[in-house]
Amino acid sequence: MIIESPIDLELTQISGQTxxxxxxxxxxxxxxxxxxxxxxxxxxxxxxxxxxxxDFKGDISQKEAISKLKYVxxxxxxxxxxxxxxxxxxxxxxxxxFCNGLRLFLADNPFECVxxxxxxxxxxxxxxxKSISDIKEKWGNNHEGFYTFPDIPTLQDAFLDDEEEFExxxxxxxxxxxxxxxxCGVGYRAPYMRKACELxxxxxxxxxxxxxxxxxxxxxxxxxxxxxxxxxxxxxxxxFNFKEAFPSDVWIKRIVSYLxxxxxxxxxxxxxxxxxxxxxxNAGYVQLYMFHYARKSGLMAKLK
DNA sequence: TCGCAGGTAGAAC
DNA sequence: GTTCTACCTGCG
Numbered sequence: 062m063i064i065e066s067p068i069d070l071e072l073t074q075i076s077g078q079t080x081x082x083x084x085x086x087x088x089x090x091x092x093x094x095x096x097x098x099x100x101x102x103x104x105x106x107x108x109x110x111x112x113x114x115x116d117f118k119g120d121i122s123q124k125e126a127i128s129k130l131k132y133v134x135x136x137x138x139x140x141x142x143x144x145x146x147x148x149x150x151x152x153x154x155x156x157x158x159f160c161n162g163l164r165l166f167l168a169d170n171p172f173e174c175v176x177x178x179x180x181x182x183x184x185x186x187x188x189x190x191k192s193i194s195d196i197k198e199k200w201g202n203n204h205e206g207f208y209t210f211p212d213i214p215t216l217q218d219a220f221l222d223d224e225e226e227f228e229x230x231x232x233x234x235x236x237x238x239x240x241x242x243x244x245c246g247v248g249y250r251a252p253y254m255r256k257a258c259e260l261x262x263x264x265x266x267x268x269x270x271x272x273x274x275x276x277x278x279x280x281x282x283x284x285x286x287x288x289x290x291x292x293x294x295x296x297x298x299x300x301f302n303f304k305e306a307f308p309s310d311v312w313i314k315r316i317v318s319y320l321x322x323x324x325x326x327x328x329x330x331x332x333x334x335x336x337x338x339x340x341x342x343n344a345g346y347v348q349l350y351m352f353h354y355a356r357k358s359g360l361m362a363k364l365k
Numbered sequence: 366t367c368g369c370a371g372g373t374a375g376a377a378c
Numbered sequence: 379g380t381t382c383t384a385c386c387t388g389c390g
Binding site (some may be wrong): 109286290 | 370372373374
Binding site (some may be wrong): 183184185187190245246247248249250329330 | 380384386387388389390
């Protein structure tokens, strides 16, 4: 079954968006389990010309499957309109040819995105991918070798580190302690993750976020432990589809400084303000395209 | 072996 | 309000 919206599936999958790790890659397809109406559904997607071809296994209708895939791969976003926007701005004009078909890769659910994004802070994509995959395998549900992300209570009950697991479980040798957050390589982010779970249990309802304005949602999500401005914007963009977010890290700062400020060093908070002001509803996509344009065009190597 | 890279929290300015 | 430093791990 084909969905007729242009996309570069592989580019979208491997682009390091912190919504969820890339799906498992097979010869010519990607597969993973998503949750649709509280039911696990295994999806297989592949490139067919410029479109997405898919298959699924699970207790939902074809219409529901299409709707989920359209959300996760943001297939209703009008890329042609966006490319016209890019070509009308000299600083951005080259980007669409380097990243043609790149789309947002949105999270299966917001909680997964919050924990994933906390894990991504001050981290490498490689270590981040391994940590999130480990968390899913240890505490998520197994569906034919594909794992869902654990729910809030399950992750809240996870041990923090070897010492805590040794103390509170009946394991007789601390060397055998492997079912704890730090064993997933998340380092000092482990307590942030647990405190975030506690916050979502006691005080903050993530399902309220989509009803808020961007500014209100930003201020709310900033209260989550381990979440600063960069991570908050990633959560709002990849987890809640707020396309006016402009996640600003050191790379975006270098790129924006180069393209717009003659190489002059601008602070990250100023870059965020600039991006939101300048790009409006396109900010999220501009950020995504800037990063991959810099990667592919050689600009990143030059700015290092 | 050690230095470096990457955002946030908390403290100091 | 802005700037400094510690935090954890994998990599070169």
